[in-house]
Amino acid sequence: MTVFEMLSYPFMRRALIAGGLVSLCCALLGVSLVLKRYSMIGDGLSHVSFGALAVAAALGVTPLSFSIPVVVAAAFFLLRMANHPRWNNDAAIAVMSASALAVGILVISLTTGMTTDVDNYMFGSVLAMTKADVGLSAGLSAAVLVLFVLFYHRLFAVTFDENFSRATGLKVDAYNTLLSVLTALAIVLGMRMMGAMLISSLIIFPALTAMRLQKSFLGVVISAGISAVGCFVVGLTASFVLSAPVGATVVAVDLAVFLLACLFRQLKSRGAAGAK
Amino acid sequence: MNNRELLACRDVSLGYEGRPLLTHLNLEVRAGDYLCVVGENGSGKSTLMKCLLGLLPPLAGEIRRAPELRRGAIGYLPQQTRxxxxxxxxxxxxxxxxxxxxxxxxxxxxxxxxxxxxxxxxxxxxxxxxxxxxxxxxxxxxxxxxxxxxxxxAGALLILDEPITGLDPAAAQDLYKTLRYLNESEGMAVVMVTHDLTAALQSARTVLHIGRSSWFYGTAAEYLRSPEGRRFQKEGNA
Structure with a gap:
């Protein structure tokens, strides 16, 4: 059995645990981000985290200790930008993404040179997960899960209607900040395995798939979590069997499931129309 | 007790970044009132809404809000987002x-x-x-x-921001009827920003019209006789 063979490698076990947990976090956070039309923030953050990793490598510091503060700061900034009434938000985020990418590539090529490291940062590597990463992923997902359960109703209210929530005294900005900080952490943890170019799909795909299938917010949250973890496990196994890059394989599985969900919804709505 | 004050503006100036849109505004909303806020786009209706909801401080003057409103007991109906x-x-x-x-x-x-x-x-x-x-x-x-x-x-106050935008006339009439019911039978005070003056005047007891440089505040009957009211009606019918 390939699955047992796969699990006999310690790095695959680490990738499975850490990746599954990060996928779960990304999916839960992603439901809110996608519904609030903040998908671009996830994309922007992944590019910033690429730049931060490159700079960290050039400076010779541990990647996480440098990139976590940088990406969290970027999350604050991007959120401010997305909510600014007079800025051209999507253009500003696109500019920031490209700039962070350019800085990262320049720093790498001027110091270590364009090595396989760059390739790994961009498109991910299954070997990237260390024991410390597994611990951090477990801690992060525990934090996300606890916060999600405790503040579930408030997160729903803030996601559904910021204006109403603000008027009735919820601290909307605090919840938005919490959301983007947790997203920043999930992206930093996940990007070395999934790749800077691909990590944002972990945030966006599960939410989109779940929105096709479910009618309630609770249903969307639960199905997003299930589909994210399921797609990751299938993708990781497939990448092991096919010797394909893990990031791209997981995204391909996510895409396939999303298309199936679209098809299912089409058929269902046609069936409902036919019944009438 | 039944007539207690929920909201009051005393000599209030509203606007953004020091630029006032509306100056020296006085108004009050008591329990069971029905106030319609009308005026052109950009005249400061939404800014006034934000101040009444406590989301934006006034540039000058004082907005008094009943203690329960300060705790967030406001029935707010915002404009729908995409x-x-x-x-x-x-x-x-x-x-x-x-x-x-x-x-x-x-x-x-x-x-x-x-x-x-x-x-x-x-x-x-x-x-x-x-x-x-x-x-x-x-x-x-x-x-x-x-x-x-x-x-x-809500405790005792509903604040509605353009509630009939995007509704067909029948649905709009239904909504007005519901609001009148809530106002008359449940004693809920209503503050509504609207473009639809004719329908609004059927139920509103007081009207605030915000113009480019002045404002009018009074009962619905007074408003119909005022120069602002006549001009607005004419434009509305044209």
Missing amino acids: AQRDFPATVYEVVLSGFLNQGGLRFFYTSAQRAGALMNLGKLGVLELKDRCYRELSGGQQQRVLLARALCA
């Missing part, structure tokens, strides 16, 4: 979220709150939509659901 129209949530989930202002640090809804949500859905005649998905409803139904949520949050 993102909301296809939001995956059941009607029940949406309406319950109106109770979050009472929460303190409670993390789940109480059974009294669950019952209250159902009662408010019933009051607005949309109880049978309870398990339907919000995005599958018609514009009028969505507006009723949001109004039910506002009732969950």
Whole structure:
């Protein structure tokens, strides 16, 4: 059995645990981000985290200790930008993404040179997960899960209607900040395995798939979590069997499931129309 | 007690970044009042809304808000956003979220709150939509659901921002009828920003008209006789 063979490698076990947990976090956070039309923030953050990793490598510091503060700061900034009434938000985020990418590539090529490291940062590597990463992923997902359960109703209210929530005294900005900080952490943890170019799909795909299938917010949250973890496990196994890059394989599985969900919804709505 | 003051503006100036849109405004809203705010786009209606809701401080003057309003017990019906129209949530989930202002640090809804949500859905005649998905409803139904949520949050005051935008005339009439019922039978004070002057004047007791450089505040009958009222009516009918 390939699955047992796969699990006999310690790095695959680490990738499975850490990746599954990060996928779960990304999916839960992603439901809110996608519904609030903040998908671009996830994309922007992944590019910033690429730049931060490159700079960290050039400076010779541990990647996480440098990139976590940088990406969290970027999350604050991007959120401010997305909510600014007079800025051209999507253009500003696109500019920031490209700039962070350019800085990262320049720093790498001027110091270590364009090595396989760059390739790994961009498109991910299954070997990237260390024991410390597994611990951090477990801690992060525990934090996300606890916060999600405790503040579930408030997160729903803030996601559904910021204006109403603000008027009735919820601290909307605090919840938005919490959301983007947790997203920043999930992206930093996940990007070395999934790749800077691909990590944002972990945030966006599960939410989109779940929105096709479910009618309630609770249903969307639960199905997003299930589909994210399921797609990751299938993708990781497939990448092991096919010797394909893990990031791209997981995204391909996510895409396939999303298309199936679209098809299912089409058929269902046609069936409902036919019944009438 | 029945006539207690909920909101009062004393010599208030409103605007952004030091540029006033509206100056020396005085008005008050008491329990059971029905106030319509009318005026052209960009005259400062939404800015006034934000100040009444406590989201924006006035440039000058004082806005007094009853203690329960300061705690968030306002039934606010905001304008719908594009993102909301296809939001995956059941009607029940949406309406319950109106109770979050009472929460303190409670993390789940109480059974009294669950019952209250159902009662408010019933009051607005949309109880049978309870398990339907919000995005599958018609514009009028969505507006009723949001109004039910506002009732969950409200103590004695509803604030509505252009509630009939996007509704067909019949749905708009229904909504006005519901508001009149809530105002007359439930004693709920209503503050409504609207473009639809004719319909609004049927139920409003007081009118605030915000013009480019001046404003008018008085009863509906006084407003119809005022120069602002006559001009606005003429434009509305043309």
